[in-house]
Amino acid sequence: MSRYVLILVMSSFQVIIGQSELTHKVFFETDSDQLSNTENQRLILFSNSLSELDIQDFQIIGYCDDRGTNEYNLDLSMRRAVVIQDVLVEQNHKKSLISYVDGKGEILLRQDDNLSADTQRGLNRRVDIVVRYEQPDLVKTDVVVANKEVDLAGELKVGDKIVLKNILFRTGYSDILKESLGNLEMITNTLKERKEVTFLILGHVCCTDSGSDAIDRRTKKFNLSVARAKRIYDYFLSHGIEKERMDYKGLGHQFPLGGPSKFDRRVEIEIVKIN
Numbered sequence: 001m002s003r004y005v006l007i008l009v010m011s012s013f014q015v016i017i018g019q020s021e022l023t024h025k026v027f028f029e030t031d032s033d034q035l036s037n038t039e040n041q042r043l044i045l046f047s048n049s050l051s052e053l054d055i056q057d058f059q060i061i062g063y064c065d066d067r068g069t070n071e072y073n074l075d076l077s078m079r080r081a082v083v084i085q086d087v088l089v090e091q092n093h094k095k096s097l098i099s100y101v102d103g104k105g106e107i108l109l110r111q112d113d114n115l116s117a118d119t120q121r122g123l124n125r126r127v128d129i130v131v132r133y134e135q136p137d138l139v140k141t142d143v144v145v146a147n148k149e150v151d152l153a154g155e156l157k158v159g160d161k162i163v164l165k166n167i168l169f170r171t172g173y174s175d176i177l178k179e180s181l182g183n184l185e186m187i188t189n190t191l192k193e194r195k196e197v198t199f200l201i202l203g204h205v206c207c208t209d210s211g212s213d214a215i216d217r218r219t220k221k222f223n224l225s226v227a228r229a230k231r232i233y234d235y236f237l238s239h240g241i242e243k244e245r246m247d248y249k250g251l252g253h254q255f256p257l258g259g260p261s262k263f264d265r266r267v268e269i270e271i272v273k274i275n
Helices: 037-049 070-090 117-124 178-193 224-238
Strands: 005-007 012-027 054-064 098-106 126-143 149-151 161-163 197-203 246-250 267-274
Touching: 012 037, 037 070, 054 070, 070 098, 070 126, 178 224, 197 224, 224 246, 224 267
Parallel strands: 054 098, 197 246
Antiparallel strands: 005 149, 012 126, 054 126, 161 267, 197 267
């Protein structure tokens, strides 16, 4: 029987943190600081897509087209930036993460631009949202800080919750990273031999408020923890584990591990029956 030791609760990952940026542009009508329905929906989708990122800060910069006085344009661009700030706060982003809000006034027309003056002005009536976030690159995963190990090939009991060590997902998606497939194959082979074990696959996400689920960027639904659990379920099923032995469930962000939030993006196996 092959042996595969899984770490109960959590493992300590050594990571190198790289900072990345996302930018979203919100466009306004002439002489207006009010969001149109279209721009409001675009902003909601963008905001929802951030739910699993380890956000460091937001920067919000407002602009105007070249019509109007300098004083008026500075004021209007600032009002536009403040409107976006208020909307982000309403969408449950922490105000303390908004590090910079400013209005830069007008953007002059470019005479060498192939776009018409009206098109340029439409693009210049905007607010830029810059989101800076940490993107960890996994270096090693052999530093164990849990006080208990579970040998999946050894003694198990009903109620054991076992983290699938090193099973990593693309941020915001249920896609399993290629570097995780080797570990997943070993786990699958061990579970195939443990035919007496019935289990529940539990999906978790990080970084959402009030324990809620995160958005699946592929489907735009708030069920990313479910999607990740189902992806593991489908993998097991396609590799020979009987569907009668397993089920899956998403738990959102209800059970954080208490360490770095990036480790809350995880899938666990809960032992529910041993024949």
